[in-house]
Amino acid sequence: xxxxxxxxxxxxxxxxxxxxxxxxxxxxxxxxxxxxxxxxxxxxxxxxxxxxxxxxxxxxxxxxxxxxxxxxxxxxxxxxxxxxxxxxxxxxxxxxxxxxxxxxxxxxxxxxxxxxxxxxxxxxxxxxxxxxxxxxxxxxxxxxxxxxxxxxxxxxxxxxxxxxxxxxxxxxxxxxxxxxxxxxxxxxxxxxxxxxxxxxxxxxxxxxxxxxxxxxxxxxxxxxxxxxxxxxxxxxxxxxxxxxxxxxxxxxxxxxxxxxxxxxxxxxxxxxxxxxxxxxxxxxxxxxxxxxxxxxxxxxxxxxxxxxxxxxxxxxxxxxxxxxxxxxxxxxxxxxxxxxxxxxxxxxxxxxxxxxxxxxxxxxxxxxxxxxxxxxxxxxxxxxxxxxxxxxxxxxxxxxxxxxxxxxxxxxxxxxxxxxxxxxxxxxxxx
Ligand SMILES: *Cc1c(COP(=O)(O)O)cnc(C)c1O
Ligand SMILES: [Zn+2]
Numbered sequence: 462x463x464x465x466x467x468x469x470x471x472x473x474x475x476x477x478x479x480x481x482x483x484x485x486x487x488x489x490x491x492x493x494x495x496x497x498x499x500x501x502x503x504x505x506x507x508x509x510x511x512x513x514x515x516x517x518x519x520x521x522x523x524x525x526x527x528x529x530x531x532x533x534x535x536x537x538x539x540x541x542x543x544x545x546x547x548x549x550x551x552x553x554x555x556x557x558x559x560x561x562x563x564x565x566x567x568x569x570x571x572x573x574x575x576x577x578x579x580x581x582x583x584x585x586x587x588x589x590x591x592x593x594x595x596x597x598x599x600x601x602x603x604x605x606x607x608x609x610x611x612x613x614x615x616x617x618x619x620x621x622x623x624x625x626x627x628x629x630x631x632x633x634x635x636x637x638x639x640x641x642x643x644x645x646x647x648x649x650x651x652x653x654x655x656x657x658x659x660x661x662x663x664x665x666x667x668x669x670x671x672x673x674x675x676x677x678x679x680x681x682x683x684x685x686x687x688x689x690x691x692x693x694x695x696x697x698x699x700x701x702x703x704x705x706x707x708x709x710x711x712x713x714x715x716x717x718x719x720x721x722x723x724x725x726x727x728x729x730x731x732x733x734x735x736x737x738x739x740x741x742x743x744x745x746x747x748x749x750x751x752x753x754x755x756x757x758x759x760x761x762x763x764x765x766x767x768x769x770x771x772x773x774x775x776x777x778x779x780x781x782x783x784x785x786x787x788x789x790x791x792x793x794x795x796x797x798x799x800x801x802x803x804x805x806x807x808x809x810x811x812x813x814x815x816x817x818x819x820x821x822x823x824x825x826x827x828x829x830x831x832x833x834x835x836x837x838x839x840x841x842x843x844x845x846x847x848x849x850x851x852x853x854x855x856x857x858x859x860x861x862x863x864x865x866x867x868x869x870x871x872x873x874x875x876x877x878x879x880x881x882x883x884x885x886x887x888x889x890x891x892x
Contacts, residue, residue: 463594465537467502470494470678473778484595486662486676493775494678495718505726508532512693526550527583527686533722534682535587543589543619547582548686550574552694555821555841556809561802562825566838569806569820570691573813573846577639580687580712580844581611587683588673589615597671599624601664603657605708605767606636607845612673613645624670626650626657631767633814633850653762655773675711676775684712685719691840692729699731701837704827706819706844707737707746707791708769710776717783735789736833737780738823740764740799746777750791765796765853765865768816768845790832794822796867800857804871807854812847
């Protein structure tokens with residue numbers, strides 16, 4: 462397949478293997494697929510050296526924080542790579558958010574610093590590259606917002622048509638704005654994300670359009686680079702915990718898959734634990750985890766964290782597998798907990814969209830529960846940019862989210878004042 466060797470697709474459920482020649486998102490048995498390689502053919506030590514030699518490259522596809530790791534992402538000739546030099550995002554000390562969570566050594570990896578403002582760009586650069594390899598001219602996705610913003614951008618830079626299915630009702634304004642601005646054909650369907658997901662799969666199969674949801678196994682490969690880049694930033698010293706929000710569950714699946722590969726290659730020798738955090742109103746994985754039941758999709762998911770408002774996550778089986786491997790945990794947090802944690806991430810000067818702040822809300826809860834030690838080294842993933850959802854930010858600070866059951870506990874209200882020096886003095890002295 463266009464010079465890609467030692468790589469195949471394998472069903473997560475039954476293990477059946479497929480070569481890359483044909484476009485496939487599912488196994489015959491209905492299970493979803495992994496991209497697999499024979500890791501025994503890769504020298505871990507040399508690979509790490511190669512990745513280190515690429516750190517700080519100034520130009521070209523390998524300066525991307527995804528393609529720097531291309532040997533474990535998609536080992537394709539550079540001419541096929543569709544990239545916006547994504548990744549290379551910062552890893553911040555969590556500041557006020559660390560105090561709030563009660564963790565001394567707490568870092569936040571800000572994936573909202575990607576080109577379109579969310580981690581989705583890491584998966585999308587790989588997915589769009591796969592689309593090119595398969596000679597696709599049109600790509601499609603169902604999206605709560607960030608996937609569509611990202612896909613529309615990568616389609617635009619590579620000359621593909623993009624078709625977007627978004628749920629009716631709430632979609633964060635920043636995300637919708639990007640999808641429209643980047644020229645995506647935007648179809649608002651009368652249904653929720655899960656309905657959109659079903660429809661887009663049918664549309665792609667019947668109309669020969671390349672599907673770029675995270676059911677696409679190449680998207681997951683790109684997203685593994687979040688973990689690789691964090692470890693490289695930490696000089697390969699493995700933290701005790703990663704805390705990450707969960708919606709469709711692709712991102713945590715990617716994180717664990719990527720870490721497992723590094724472990725098998727001997728690049729790391731410790732297995733970090735992963736905590737997946739869901740919103741209470743949208744928590745099929747947390748329910749399954751706590752009740753020790755089989756998988757049951759949730760009918761009417763709801764949360765202010767629209768990026769994770771998903772009741773029937775496609776990657777639940779991959780998520781479970783990864784959590785078992787790393788002795789992970791799943792927890793859920795309330796709307797109030799999400800928005801208060803967000804207020805802390807924002808007040809720390811870092812800022813992120815609501816879904817992202819599940820990482821901090823969840824870390825705090827797990828510390829309170831005694832599961833994460835205050836002395837543990839913890840990395841939280843901030844998945845999206847603060848400007849994606851300005852309504853949620855302003856609503857919280859003006860304390861107008863009470864109809865959603867959310868109080869502006871840490872609200873920083875704007876002051877309306879007379880245009881006088883006295884009024885300014887009163888306002889800034891807090892009177
Ligand atoms: C997509 C998204 C998530 C959820 O990631 P999954 O891979 O679907 O679990 C979380 N936060 C933001 C900002 C997102 O865009
Ligand atoms: Zn199968």
